[in-house]
Amino acid sequence: MGDSKVGTVVVKRGMAEMQKGGVIMDVVNAEQAKIAEAAGAVAVMALERVPSDIRKAGGVARMADPTIIEEVMKAVSIPVMAKARIGHITEARILEAMGVDYIDESEVLTPADEEFHLLKSSYTVPFVCGCRDLGEAARRIGEGASMLRTKGEPGTGNIVEAVRHMRKVNAQVRRVVNMSEDELMTEAKLLGAPYEVLLEIKKLGRLPVVNFAAGGVATPADAALMMELGADGVFVGSGIFKSENPALFAKAIVEATTNFRDYKLLAEISKGLGTPMTGLEIASLAPADRMQDRGW
């Protein structure tokens, strides 16, 4: 195609911009993907196991069986995302070759490289990465991530870590935006952030890519809370298909994300949803089970 260019920064970041205000749902088969699409999900994340089951299963968690990803891609017309291990160049290239729409370089899976993340700018497919603070967010953007999300603590149904990460990143962004330009290099050093990314943040007055909430969203009120705190959208992992009535739950989370300040509506849609997933207290996790500490 003559003058056309694929995989540009605009096209990769733009894809995430189109997902704003939406909910991305974890699914493990075609049937769940269809429920998610019918409920109004903007995308689905095709997985072999949702994070809470990955926790239970233990051992090494890897990229899903391509059969499952293909099954989901055939079942729905919305974008399909999939997870690769941190630093696993080949898993990411396999997912790209399969035509997956977005790759999550994810701490939910066991890292393949404990030193280096993927050079995401070298891929045509866009990437989303987790972050706990602005240093981590800026490093991922520096490597070419086109979308961010909080790490939270996946598979716990406990929102506390996602709240911590969203507040932290936004407070640090506000700080950078209000700094004088001659203070930025020192801030870059202190945050461990690429200077150019901080400069871009200062010029734009915000992060240059969207930042979704992820890791612990279990109820419509959780999703609305994260939007209130400035999330551009929401990932729901175990929350939906580990709840009593997934179709109803999925629909409620979508509505809560759109109208996160309509409290009467939130009360209505929170009625009779059945039991949400069972939550885990973060302090009860052994250090090795804290997924958010994977990646750097």
Added chain:
Amino acid sequence: MLKVGILALQGAVREHAASLKRCGVEAVEVKAADDLKGLDGLILPGGESTTMRRLIDTYDLMKPLKQFVSLDRPVFGTCAGLILLAERIAGSDACHIGMMNITVERNSFGRQVNSFEAPLNIKDVGRSFPGVFIRAPHISEAGAGVEVMCEYEGRIVMARQNNLLGCAFHPELTGDQRVMSYFVKMVREAFSARPKN
């Protein structure tokens, strides 16, 4: 000041709002039927059309949106918004707002890895406009009354039918204001032509 609404259920609302402001037009987020009152034009932004449709139904917005379109105030659909406007969607018996005499094919350039940028020559807008195509649809058939404004590799990617304007790409993701200026001109002209009371 002219007021243009942006359907704000999901998608690229912020970018359109910024683009409208640069044209000197007030941007209003539309989340409920009441928000449509007093608008001089409306933008249906990019996003996921299936999600937007579900939310349109949830908030009983379909009838008010159709009523707004029938007022002949200019409406501009980009990407998913173009799909919402189309009377016919290939491979589906149903449509959404369905008031533009076109057939659209969804995701017709492929998946995200095939999303691309390419320069476009657009009738009445200009040459070398930066076209950003993201899992984009195209117009496979333009019916009576529809003027084709741009084709890319033999596929129709922008068209106008009276006060309805639709494109398959994302002018709001570029710094180029020419397409938005064209739409704002439509809004201004429609406003001037309206009987004053």
